[in-house]
Amino acid sequence: MQMNEWIKKHYPEPNLYRWIGVVLEGVSAIVLLFIVLLTCGDVVGRYFFNNSIDGAVEMTQLGLAIMVFAQMPVMTWRGSHVVVDLLDAVLGKRVIKVLGIFSVFIVSTSFYFLALRIFQLAERSIRRGELTEYLELPAGYIAQYIAVMSWLTAACMLTYGAYRVLTNKNDVSQSVGE
Template sequence: MRDSIFKLVQCWEWGAQHFDRVLKLFAGMILFSLMLITCVDVLGRYLFSSPLVGSVELTELLLGSLIFATLPLITWRKEHISVDLTDSIIPTAIKKVRDSIFNILVGISLFTIGFKIWDLATRSQRYDEVSEYLEIPIYYFTYFLAISCWLTAITSIVLVVTQAFNKQYDNQG
């Protein structure tokens, strides 16, 4: 029994490590695309008096995707903005309980938000909703937002489990 649990944990860690790399690569590609769109748009405006058509629309869609693509990474690394005014006077055991409760609430909230966003994506697909200028189907991005919320929720719940076993990974803050 113990060996099977150990193998399950190893598989989980291996998958999480590769998924971490994939999300970083995806976020890097989005960031590079944003940079490229901005450069082409600025050069087009000032050198040719012709801006890149739909650059604002692409920037909006890619920026939203970048934020949601990095949300699971930020959660895993515990890099959210936090105010720790009372952390120096609260005992460590209470901080662990507080953090676990917080992560559980975040996980439940993001699962709920993910389902709501998924419903919006389904409705967007049903109505064939597209962006204003480039006519890009919006539901692709909306489905991605929902999936990202669910991945972040799972990450929050996994943080509760790893904290319960006092497990700390190299890529966590």
């Protein structure tokens, strides 16, 4: 199976969303591999050579932030969040659709304003020259990344999330290519 066929099989979203998903999940996979190798190296260094990797905890924290916020847009447009549907059988399909559109609006608005505040704090951090504790990396840049990914999550929720609600494509197994 060629790479393009594999991507089409496992990423059924429309073209732009497909490639955003491939890139973001690729970033997450690479960062996860880095965290695993870093942790293994740190443990081996600590127990066998009596010397751990300097800054391993801070690099792990930064890696987790990169990985989690790279996955947020993907999870959002696939509808992979935890959903409680106790009242779906009682309420009609029209009410469920209205509530879905309402939740799309609330979630996207929340992510937008959260990202706006995070970006303001990141700019302030960069202006002040704040650095991480051990590795002395500029702390504002990771906060800017978090803000940008939150904006991307808001945009994905407004566009493809709303499309999924309006076209009744909310089955998670359908969206992950199973």
